Amino acid sequence: SAVISQKPSRDICQRGTSLTIQCQVDSQVTMMFWYRQQPGQSLTLIATANQGSEATYESGFVIDKFPISRPNLTFSTLTVSNMSPEDSSIYLCSVEVTSNTEAFFGQGTRLTVV
């Protein structure tokens, strides 16, 4: 497994602003992902964070709204840009130590946009 530190754990933000969420892993991992979990719902994959290249986004998610960085094999950031109340959700970082193996999750970031 891997120890994943995600921060902030929660935040309340004004609409129109941006928030950057950080995900730090204690060891090098092959895959890093960002998920969103809206209230009472399951997890939806936002994108796969690719080391040294642009992230791969899922249908319905775009880079301008959710820019992602992954400068190395242990760290990634997700920015939620120009926030609206509809962006209020839990955002989760997930890693696979090697491809196609178990995925582990960070503690999540509970975002409230007012």
Added chain:
Amino acid sequence: QKEVEQNSGPLSVPEGAIASLNCTYSDRGSQSFFWYRQYSGKSPELIMSIYSNGDKEDGRFTAQLNKASQYVSLLIRDSQPSDSATYLCAVNSEGGGNKLTFGTGTQLKVEL
């Protein structure tokens, strides 16, 4: 579209009973199957993985996989109140780009 289906519940079982959680998936190319437990307000925690047909046991948990029927289940023996949580089924398939697709989760309540 790759789909993973679960009964949302809640599934209520008495303490000490066996809880049976079920999941079906649509992609026959699916290779890896996972069960996560999520307590309210917490992130998902991996409890079982299974990759081949049959049963896999780990303590009080048993995962069962039937690829022909596209069905995976989780049995929890001697259920405890601390098992009360939402259980998420997740499936990884090559056709899905090696990404996990999650079901909507089954809420389990273990009653005293």
